[in-house]
Amino acid sequence: MSAVPLHQRIRDEIEGLVRSGAWAPGYRVPFESELMAQYGCSRMTVNKAMSALAEAGLIVRRRRAGSFVARPKVHSTVLDIPDxxxxxxxxxxxxxxxxxxxxxxxxxxxxxxxxxxxxxxxxxxxxxxxxxxxxxxxxxxxxxxxxxxxxxxxxxxxxxxxxxxxxxxxxxxxxxxxxxxxxxxxxxxxxxxxxxxxxxxxxxxxxxxxxxxxxxxxxxxxxxxxxxxxxxxxxx
Amino acid sequence: MSAVPLHQRIRDEIEGLVRSGAWAPGYRVPFESELMAQYGCSRMTVNKAMSALAEAGLIVRRRRAGSFVARPKVHSTVLDIPDxxxxxxxxxxxxxxxxxxxxxxxxxxxxxxxxxxxxxxxxxxxxxxxxxxxxxxxxxxxxxxxxxxxxxxxxxxxxxxxxxxxxxxxxxxxxxxxxxxxxxxxxxxxxxxxxxxxxxxxxxxxxxxxxxxxxxxxxxxxxxxxxxxxxxxxxx
DNA sequence: CGGTTCAATATGTATAGACATATTCGCGAG
DNA sequence: CTCGCGAATATGTCTATACATATTGAACCG
CATH class of the missing domain: 3.40.1410.10 (Chorismate lyase-like)
Incomplete structure (x- = not known):
């Protein structure tokens, strides 16, 4: 009964871990290869999820190094009278x-x-x-x-x-x-x-x-x- | 010298046409097949651009019907004291x-x-x-x-x-x-x-x-x- | 010992193909 | 004329593969 596409599920689960604080800023997210194994899917599917998270600013991706939970910019959410x-x-x-x-x-x-x-x-x-x-x-x-x-x-x-x-x-x-x-x-x-x-x-x-x-x-x-x-x- | 990936270029060009008003809300964006021909690339590349635009809320996609420039929700941009x-x-x-x-x-x-x-x-x-x-x-x-x-x-x-x-x-x-x-x-x-x-x-x-x-x-x-x-x- | 080169690695981009799913259109039956 | 059904169609998801590119770490050499 999963009407939820797999890339969406991967995305949601990682987003949850980041937003809840379980993965703190700087934490290294599993490599695409590890996520492929974990979810039993192809790299493109994992990649779609990770690219979306990167675009949303939740993670930062660095070639050869891996993907990391982003450090939110202090000025992130507009108008917040940030600091x-x-x-x-x-x-x-x-x-x-x-x-x-x-x-x-x-x-x-x-x-x-x-x-x-x-x-x-x-x-x-x-x-x-x-x-x-x-x-x-x-x-x-x-x-x-x-x-x-x-x-x-x-x-x-x-x-x-x-x-x-x-x-x-x-x-x-x-x-x-x-x-x-x-x-x-x-x-x-x-x-x-x-x-x-x-x-x-x-x-x-x-x-x-x-x-x-x-x-x-x-x-x-x-x-x-x-x-x-x-x-x-x-x-x- | 285009360091810009193709899917990004497609995305940017369509985004420009929408934001400038050249394509008004309701306008039917070319089909993926048409864009494939126009840019001489595969469907996945076009799809990546279009999916991103849809996620950004600029276009609305409907199976069988095509993709359309979205009608911005009146309440879209927060705090705008919209109306x-x-x-x-x-x-x-x-x-x-x-x-x-x-x-x-x-x-x-x-x-x-x-x-x-x-x-x-x-x-x-x-x-x-x-x-x-x-x-x-x-x-x-x-x-x-x-x-x-x-x-x-x-x-x-x-x-x-x-x-x-x-x-x-x-x-x-x-x-x-x-x-x-x-x-x-x-x-x-x-x-x-x-x-x-x-x-x-x-x-x-x-x-x-x-x-x-x-x-x-x-x-x-x-x-x-x-x-x-x-x-x-x-x-x- | 310091610096350069090089290979390993993780992500970035792109392809072709396949099948699923929602929606629309038109055709045919009633 | 209307309703229902099936075919056509555009998007949605996913795979397997390929090569590009940035970065790192280690081997190597002066």
Whole structure:
């Protein structure tokens, strides 16, 4: 009853192994000859699957060396506000992250976001301030699921901001962003050194890895300070 | 000196014909057998090119019938705020567009945006208000290049808002969006029925077709009224 | 010891042929 | 005239084979 063509099945299985993290970036995917043996098919069939994965950017192929799980480009998924730190230093400004609060605890049973992330397990709950050129640049509130990302328990988010840390440690995620504009509440205005009511760009992003919720972040940017740029067109 | 493989060349040439609009949506692409003859190669080579185009969503293939230039899904390019009208009616609210100003003229020689769009030719310059459920929803300022889209000269933008009209008449575009938050100026606040200084979501989008600039639009949304949602992940 | 050459190897491209499958068209029966 | 069925057709999948090309590692030589 397999209406699924073989090259598709090979492709899907490898894609699953990559996206789930079972094969980390840099891992050497089996050679075409090995996959031929494993699936009992011809090289062209394996090749079709692997070429498609390479075109999709999940693997990188090198003659004579083999095929490897790609290291996702930091800028991969457009608009992701990929890495505020990288963004700022690329502009030539100094960057700092001030961790305002950090705790580890189970989900608040009244908070849907927290329950979705933590399940029965625990969360990391963070608040921090991104600082560019000495001036406040963004306020960030973040939740991280410890059941999906146990390594987060021992990460030092004062040294490496959580966004950057997650990008480096949890590749191949999917994300959904909601973007809106809000006026600054009093305590936010104070933290960002703005007048109360000033226009802020609000970004809320939720991220999954192979269907498992990884993190949820809310970021507030002074409206004038940040332009979110998204470009759509031919990938190559 | 063609380091370009043949299947890639076939793919690129067809992609160019589609993206430039030379082959409109619905056009029947030559059969594999015809392309075999045209390029003097085997069917597998043609097939590789066509399969890739199909996967990229540029063409649709139907057994026995042939291959056709795809009709781009309105929602294709994420985050494009594709069609405000469609968005609003999908929510079950009534939609209206009030055209506040429309003119046709050469580019202002002091305005870079206008010159880029018009070149030596003329522009359509529009201002309009999107209205949802009887209340102002967005203010839109738009430029359209008449040299790239001559049909725009005879379009009735009071009947069909310019965003929707362009989506239906100029497929296969690329776009770049800049998103920020601003406080409402007095005249904007009045048009949108808000207090001056209220937080607005500002979207500026520029669109190209095969490298030619098509349109540039600035839209202002009441921050609380609109959530821009962008989702990133497996395309299929 | 350093550098060059060369052969081994994994992927890249292309071919010809075969059979499967979905869809359409036309023909013939009712 | 309509319905159903079968033949024609374009794409979908897969095989076996061949040669090209980039890269690596090791043998070889100065």
């Amino acid at each position: 505020i730190q990288a963004e700022i230093t690329a502009r030539g400004e100094t960057y700092a992250f001030r961790l305002l609060a950090a705790e580890r605890r189970p989900a608040d049973p009244d908070d849907g976001d927290e329950i979705e992330l933590a399940g029965e397990g625990e969360l990391i709950v963070l608040r921090g301030l991104h600082i560019a050129g000495g001036r406040p640049f963004a306020l960030e509130d973040r939740l991280i699921s410890l059941s999906v990302v146990p390594e987060a328990a021992t990460a030092d988010f004062a040294a490496e901001p959580p966004g950057a840390w997650l990008l480096h440690h949890v590749p191949w995620t999917e994300a959904e962003s909601r973007i809106s504009a809000v006026g600054a509440e009093a305590f936010v205005a104070e933290l960002l050194a703005l007048d109360p009511g000033a226009a802020l760009l609000a970004v809320e992003r939720r991220t999954w890895r192979a269907g498992e919720p990884v993190t949820r972040v809310r970021q507030l940017f002074p409206g004038e300070a940040y332009d979110l740029v998204a470009r759509f067109g031919p990938a190559r | 405000i009208q469609a968005e609003i009616t999908a929510r079950g609210e009534t939609y209206a567009f009030r055209l506040l100003a429309a003119e046709r003229r050469p580019a202002d020689p002091d305005d870079g945006d206008e010159i880029e769009l018009a070149g030596e030719g003329e522009l359509i310059v529009l201002r309009g208000l999107h209205i949802a459920g009887g209340r102002p929803f967005a203010l839109e300022d738009r430029l359209i290049s008449l040299s790239v889209v001559p049909e725009a000269a005879t379009a009735d933008f009071a009947a069909e808002p310019p965003g929707a009209w362009l989506l239906h008449h100029v497929p296969w575009t690329e776009a770049e969006s800049r998103i920020s938050a601003v406080g409402a100026e007095a005249f904007v606040a009045e048009l949108l029925a808000l207090d001056p200084g209220a937080a607005l979501l500002a979207v500026e989008r520029r669109t190209w077709r095969a490298g030619e600039p098509v349109t540039r639009v600035r839209q202002l949304f009441p921050g609380e009224a609109y959530d821009l949602v962008a989702r990133f992940g497996p395309a299929r």
